[in-house]
Amino acid sequence: MTDSKWPKDLKKTRVRQAIVNVLREASSPLSALQITTEILKSNDKIWPSTLYRGLDALVSAELVRRIALTESSAALYELSTHRHSHYAICLDCRKMFAIHNCPLTNYEPLIADKDFTIMNHKMEIYGYCGACLKKRIDKSNRERNQ
Amino acid sequence: MTDSKWPKDLKKTRVRQAIVNVLREASSPLSALQITTEILKSNDKIWPSTLYRGLDALVSAELVRRIALTESSAALYELSTHRHSHYAICLDCRKMFAIHNCPLTNYEPLIADKDFTIMNHKMEIYGYCGACLKKRIDKSNRERNQ
DNA sequence: CTCGGTGCAAACTCTTTGCATTGAC
């Protein structure tokens, strides 16, 4: 509710505030559907079109960042106050872990001379988080012993 | 037509051969729609469902690789004989340039200890190719001079 | 009061599913 730095040229409407409130409480990026579900929980109403238009406005105002993952068809959204650029995503539980130091920062100049000027990049790392890896190992041990 | 190493357990059907033929002639990855268009040009017919099922079969047989870009909603397909892992994509003309040496190969061990075991990764680089960058510069010069 | 935001319906893109028929082996 306390929206510290809401851009003055961005109308502060019910829907937009609801979106920001939901994203503020989220521990990881949310899909449009997840945001809708959360808003509906608070006995507030929202329509898909309005949600997407609201998100577009917030993304344009740089309050919200849109993340498109190659593996999922739905886009994810997070507050842009969290300065994440990349994520490692667990193949089992789909939990997302922010990667703070980007490996490409030093690498980009190496390919920049190939008649291509780099503006930005996307990177996703897939694997298993500690908990899920343990479960996998336990499971394969159990199967071997029976 | 000369399909050097067609997996013996993969039925060699009209549709699958048509897909492979189209992809063989392609200079960059194609979308399902582009593949459909190419096949229809040869007075051959194809239905979306059949195309997708054919692509799935070819991907499973590892003859074809599926590329999902974060920026486009449609998946792209290429023959897996071209050993590309990453692309640099021009923001203007959308041309794709293969990147052969992956910057993450040496980097992965650096984050692997963070209770996360990396299995694979996706990377896309966005920017401007030489031709499009020149056009942009020329255009901005022209606008400045008038 | 005004113009942009919203409710609602409908469309649109990409992809998948179901089922009867066809064709590869």
Added chain:
DNA sequence: GTCAATGCAAAGAGTTTGCACCGAG
């Protein structure tokens, strides 16, 4: 001949568009 591949229709997810009404500034 058998079973998987295909033709075709229809549905599904995610997102966008159109238009009348509403509400923030």
